[in-house]
Amino acid sequence: MAEVCNRRGPEIDKVEQEVKARLSSEINHWDSRAFALKEQEKAGKKTALNWRNAEQRAEDLAERLKRRLHLIAQERIMSSQPPRVRTA
Numbered sequence: 001m002a003e004v005c006n007r008r009g010p011e012i013d014k015v016e017q018e019v020k021a022r023l024s025s026e027i028n029h030w031d032s033r034a035f036a037l038k039e040q041e042k043a044g045k046k047t048a049l050n051w052r053n054a055e056q057r058a059e060d061l062a063e064r065l066k067r068r069l070h071l072i073a074q075e076r077i078m079s080s081q082p083p084r085v086r087t088a
Helices: 002-042 051-076
Strands: none
Touching: 002 051
16 A cells, blocks of 8 residues: 555646646636736727636636646545455
């Protein structure tokens, strides 16, 4: 059990860092995009993408990040169980 925990721990840490980095950058991109589109709309310019859609996409990504981090936290919980025979 200790061997598996020692091997999986760094792998899970790496996955968590990569997920945080990627989704955080996407969230920041869509937040800034929503702000820019909102400012353009206030200035009277016609935009190809609605700022509400960009804002919604950022919120969806934030929720996705939350769900993914919860799943990663569950992966950290390891316990040994006896093997189960599925077929004979």
